[in-house]
Amino acid sequence: MLASILFPSFVALTALAASPDDWRTRSIYQLVTDRFATPDGSSPTCNTDDRRYCGGNYKGVINKLDYIQSMGFDAIWISPVVANVEGNTAYGEAFHGYWTQDINKLNDHFGSADDLKSLSDAVHKRNMYLMVDVVVNHMVATSNPPNFGSFEPFNQQSDYHSFCFIQASDYDNNQTAVEQCWLGDENLPLADINTEDPNIVSTWNSWISGLVKNYTFDGVRIDTVKHVRKDFWPEFAKSAGVYTVGEVLHNDTNYVAPYTQSLSAALDYPAYFALTTGFQTTNGNLSTLAAVVQSGQSVYDNGEHYMGSFLENHDNPRFQSLTQDQALVKNAMTWPFVQDGIPVLYYGQEQGYTGGNDPANREALWLSGYGEDKPLVQHVKTLNAARKAAASTNKDFYTSSLKFLVDSTNNLAISKPPMLTLLTNEGSTSTPQWNVPNAGYSANQELIDVLTCTKVNADANGGVSIKGSGGNPQVLLPTSALAKGGSVCPDAATGAQASSARSLTVQVLGSSLAIVLSLLVAFS
Numbered sequence: 001m002l003a004s005i006l007f008p009s010f011v012a013l014t015a016l017a018a019s020p021d022d023w024r025t026r027s028i029y030q031l032v033t034d035r036f037a038t039p040d041g042s043s044p045t046c047n048t049d050d051r052r053y054c055g056g057n058y059k060g061v062i063n064k065l066d067y068i069q070s071m072g073f074d075a076i077w078i079s080p081v082v083a084n085v086e087g088n089t090a091y092g093e094a095f096h097g098y099w100t101q102d103i104n105k106l107n108d109h110f111g112s113a114d115d116l117k118s119l120s121d122a123v124h125k126r127n128m129y130l131m132v133d134v135v136v137n138h139m140v141a142t143s144n145p146p147n148f149g150s151f152e153p154f155n156q157q158s159d160y161h162s163f164c165f166i167q168a169s170d171y172d173n174n175q176t177a178v179e180q181c182w183l184g185d186e187n188l189p190l191a192d193i194n195t196e197d198p199n200i201v202s203t204w205n206s207w208i209s210g211l212v213k214n215y216t217f218d219g220v221r222i223d224t225v226k227h228v229r230k231d232f233w234p235e236f237a238k239s240a241g242v243y244t245v246g247e248v249l250h251n252d253t254n255y256v257a258p259y260t261q262s263l264s265a266a267l268d269y270p271a272y273f274a275l276t277t278g279f280q281t282t283n284g285n286l287s288t289l290a291a292v293v294q295s296g297q298s299v300y301d302n303g304e305h306y307m308g309s310f311l312e313n314h315d316n317p318r319f320q321s322l323t324q325d326q327a328l329v330k331n332a333m334t335w336p337f338v339q340d341g342i343p344v345l346y347y348g349q350e351q352g353y354t355g356g357n358d359p360a361n362r363e364a365l366w367l368s369g370y371g372e373d374k375p376l377v378q379h380v381k382t383l384n385a386a387r388k389a390a391a392s393t394n395k396d397f398y399t400s401s402l403k404f405l406v407d408s409t410n411n412l413a414i415s416k417p418p419m420l421t422l423l424t425n426e427g428s429t430s431t432p433q434w435n436v437p438n439a440g441y442s443a444n445q446e447l448i449d450v451l452t453c454t455k456v457n458a459d460a461n462g463g464v465s466i467k468g469s470g471g472n473p474q475v476l477l478p479t480s481a482l483a484k485g486g487s488v489c490p491d492a493a494t495g496a497q498a499s500s501a502r503s504l505t506v507q508v509l510g511s512s513l514a515i516v517l518s519l520l521v522a523f524s
């Protein structure tokens, strides 16, 4: 009896819609559903050049949740889930999920509706979040003109903007063309949906509301946001009812900014461009990254908070196809975990994958063997843990905005108390030097670089002056911010014992008790 009362109340608690504030404490693992894990743990060959389905699916993801969670991720972004065009096209099969044909059916290459619900349940049981990827801008056509009758539900020519391809020159000076002409090319046009039509708008709004509820998604990544008129988005986001993060593929913060007013946030493409160019060679300029981020802090609706911060994704060459200097790689990888927004790591980065442009950057992860002893897996694990440790000692960690205390061509010092991150693009043969006179620590405070567990003391004024080695980044935290017996530098940690597991149990029992009590009151 008691159990039957407790259990549904717990389920109801975890099913509360996740807001931007809920997401800001999270760390997201982006995966390509077809390429992450097979259901039976087998390792079929997967030649990225073939652009074919390779056999990953929802069951595979469920079986590998330990791998994701043990790196410290507490949210997952999966590929679009709806039914796509079947068979081979000019650019292969729709294994990535972006080639919609029917918005009311699922892509059964990834599993059944029940499989997707099982994934959602399995993710929630671990207190993780699930983010779905959605496309409202277009349907895929295998001919031009398209066979409009093959689309569901938008099966009339009048449901689409009249045909024209977006031209490269439109991107800078013709926003109407960006919104109303078509993506794709003659080989595979992306038929551009008439998102000005009120019936289509209301279909999309009820569709997203239903999708999120049906599978209990906690967040939505929205594709091709800049290709749909801006005033389409507020109602759509509201109908989703959860955190929404938009893909606005542009390098200018001022171009991206307006979209942060109607969606919870955007993927931080402007910072991405500065990040990759800043770290891909020893000649990059890190002060550009600082300038772009400072601009974002002032022009985005919530500053850089809630933005999705990433180094890699499925549309761009992997960072290790640009450089394999491991010091540069570690520095660049550190950024998303030490800034104001939400870190997003693209699957495979932790395994050192080196694929270039689409389709080479969509390698099967099973070919890596999911080794957890790899240096970059350890790097990611430490960064996730450091972020959580910083937040657990400073309740304002997530809500406060970072400051660049050093922003030179080759060195950055990023303060997000109690964390101080030192980055350099001088490369693995360098011995970088950071002088940060006003780091904000107390006099002689004992600090530790969590990446190497090397201790250092702040000076009498709370500043730090540090000579690094091997061009490596440093992430400094007070030793008192690390829990004794925790996962980060346990031998040096002086902070209180980790208690999160215990406090979660107390919370759950507490809320269950409250519900039992209110039931008793209701029935008395």
Ligand code: ABC
Pocket (backbone or CB within 6 Å): 091, 096, 098, 099, 135, 171, 184, 185, 188, 223, 224, 225, 247, 249, 250, 251, 252, 273, 314, 315, 358, 359
């Ligand atoms: C397929 C093949 C490719 C082939 C291509 C022609 O067709 O796989 O090998 O080259 C999906 C699939 C892709 C597929 C496409 C088209 O569909 O995943 O494999 O490519 O069939 C989103 C998704 C993406 C998805 C789609 C379509 C959209 O993340 O995975 O692709 O649903 C534009 C869109 C952007 C879109 C991206 C792929 O294309 O805006 O939403 N991504 C400029 C433009 C951008 C443009 C970008 C790339 O080029 O401004 O709008 O993105 O074409 C900066 C500037 C930017 C500039 C960049 C390159 O430089 O500030 O403006 O971007 O400095």
Ligand code: CA
Pocket (backbone or CB within 6 Å): 137, 178, 179, 180, 181, 192, 193, 227, 228
């Ligand atoms: Ca459009």
